[in-house]
Amino acid sequence: MSSSEIPKSLLKGYLLLANVLNSVKIEKLLVPPIVQSGSKDLVLDCQYSVSDGPLTVQWWFNGGVAPVYEWTPPLMPRVKGILEGRLDLSYKVSQSPIEQYRAMRIIQVDPQLSGAYTCVVVNNNGVKSQETKSMQVLAPEKEFELLFEHKFNRLVEVTCYVNSVHPQPDLTVEYNNKPISQQTQRSWRRNNLLYDVESTAQLTVPVCSDRIEVTCRLHLPQADYTAIKKRLLHFGPVQCNHGWKDNPDNIIITLALIIILIVK
Structure with a gap:
């Protein structure tokens, strides 16, 4: 009996059996x-x-x-x-x-x-x-440093450095929970595929602040990994002269005293 004479149902059965005998499947x-x-x-x-x-x-x-x-x-x-x-x-x-x-x-x-x-x-x-x-x-960081350098007046240079991390990292310097706008990031890749990264930022410290807190955030997006380093920068005692322009409450108090004197 030729293949053309084989009933379709029987032919399908043969093909199904052949597929089962020849089957290979990755389960997991x-x-x-x-x-x-x-x-x-x-x-x-x-x-x-x-x-x-x-x-x-x-x-x-x-x-x-x-x-x-x-x-x-x-x-x-x-x-x-x-x-x-x-x-x-x-x-x-x-x-x-x-x-x-x-x-x-x-x-x-x-x-x-x-x-x-x-x-x-x-x-x-x-x-x-x-x-x-x-x-x-x-590969988590082996070193994680956050350094300050006082430039002049109230300008401070902040440097954050990590070494021997993988995969490719993102390193951000933050102040008040926001990335500092003026910052530069550099990275070096070693022969063993590990990265060294440095981020440098310029920060002008607000007048009358005797200390500030700066954060460096290391993020490895491909590995869903984050590490944070924080440091306080102290300036020592700060004397601030709050004139009328700096403190509107002083203006109100002074005006009240003038009014009282006039009434008397």
């Missing part, structure tokens, strides 16, 4: 969105369901030209690129012969591992399933 991809630099034993897991038969599991990093991790049972996994020397290749996430090396155990995390991770599972018939998730490695 476990990649944390944010992880702290220096973390140890981080596991990235790719959970899948497949029909019986040979398969290959691949992990790709940032859409590279080749997988950084590849495992075809019963062979041992192969590692290259940025993950070379960073994985515990003895780690087994399962005892199943077709799942035991599906996950990657990273020995120690650093900012260079920030990026998009794609898991690809391919069966012997070339049917594949893939999914991608991104991971951002957070």
Whole structure:
């Protein structure tokens, strides 16, 4: 019987059975969105369901030209690129012969591992399933300084500095809970992808203020991380002559005394 003579219902059944036998599906991809630099034993897991038969599991990093991790049972996994020397290749996430090396155990995390991770599972018939998730490695500041330098009269230069942070930071000097308008931010990136950042602002201190509070705000938008440094700047005792123009209440009081004298 030719294929043209096969009933449509039976043909659909054959196709459905073939799809089931050849099926491969990623059920869950476990990649944390944010992880702290220096973390140890981080596991990235790719959970899948497949029909019986040979398969290959691949992990790709940032859409590279080749997988950084590849495992075809019963062979041992192969590692290259940025993950070379960073994985515990003895780690087994399962005892199943077709799942035991599906996950990657990273020995120690650093900012260079920030990026998009794609898991690809391919069966012997070339049917594949893939999914991608991104991971951002957070490196909090090692130093956080807020310094003052008195220029002249009541002009003060405020400098805020942080070093060894990741991802790219935003550093803002604030006064009265608002960013100071006249400020400059500079940043330097090290070979290990960590950033050093400096923000400098000019602030004119209000007359008669004996002290002010200045805030420096560090924000890492991609890691949803914020740190704040505050300092008080003291000027010592301040003598202020409140004339009529500076204090309207004095005018009212003086006028009242004049009126009283006239009445008497």
